Amino acid sequence: MDEMSIEKYKSIFKDIADLIVSLDKDNKVVLKSRNDIDSFIESHSIYLQKNITEELLEIYNEGFISDSFLNNKEVEYWPKVPFEGYYKVKLEAINAEIDFNTFCKEREIIDNYKVKLSELKSKGEKINYLNKKIREAGGDYPEARREILNLDTSYLFLKDELEYWEKYIEIPSNTSDLVNEKLPRLQTNLTTYLRGQLFDELVKGKFITTETKDCFNWAIGATNETVPKQPGQWKPIEWKQAKQLLRELLEAIKSDEKSKAEMERITPSLFSKNSKSVKLSKNKVVETQSHNRLKKIIATVLNN
DSSP states (O other): OOOOOHHHHHHHSGGGGGGEEEEOTTSOEEEOOHHHHHHHHHTSOHHHHHHHHHHHHHHHHTTOBOHHHHTOOOGGGOSOOOHHHHHHHHHHHHHHHHHHHHHHHHHHHHHHHHHHHHHOOSHHHHHHHHHHHHHHHHOSOGGGGHHHHTTOHHHHHHHHHHHHHHHOOOOOSOGGGGGGOSSOOEEBSOOHHHHHHHHHHHHHTTSSOGGGHHHHHHHEEOTTOSSOOOOSSOOOEEOOSOHHHHHHHHHHHBOTTSOHHHHHHHHHHHEEETTEEOOOOOOOOOOOHHHHHHHHHHHHHHTO
């Protein structure tokens, strides 16, 4: 190894320069005691603690630390703890704290976004706000930061919310406007009672969730309804199983007056899968446990 002065070491390893005491006969670094090193680390912010600890491991891995220092059995570290192992564990603890702090900070940012969105009344205002925040996060060159942004929880929240509000359909409060409402409904042969039974069975069978009951009642038209009950907020019904099973369900319950082509056309407006509009797959029956569960549900409801 070429001779290096103590000043040269300190210029290369700037974050631990204050910990370098001297050089030994082999031109290797003698550091302050391990107790002093720990006190020095803890006196800095968590992010500088990370830099210091990483630099300590770097100078160790380069073989620049004096053997006499490494082999010194300090009283406060008795029995002797290996230098590398000790600071690797410390670095893991520091990284864990940084990750937790980042999570808390991102959680706070997301909560602030939620508060702001709740204060905005119209769909347009919410979309404009979300687009503005996404633009601010991405900067002038979002593509160059794509990998970083895709790991940013608060940025991903903005993207998910924007996707939701772009799909959100505002239903007019005046029931007389329902005739001109663009949001379609699938007219079925079910009564309101059977529709409720179907909803319960689909939830129990893990085909849909309980969160969209009002929307389900809107999407699945019943025979004995006079004025359909509008959901307070429309959200497509999230289908949890294969799209083929959704086709089988809708074909079984739809009104005879509704064609399959019409059913296929309106389904993307009423159902989603993985938060994306459902385009019904071709009619291809595959026997699975889920398929058998659905057949039993359909038979139970239609035979009542």
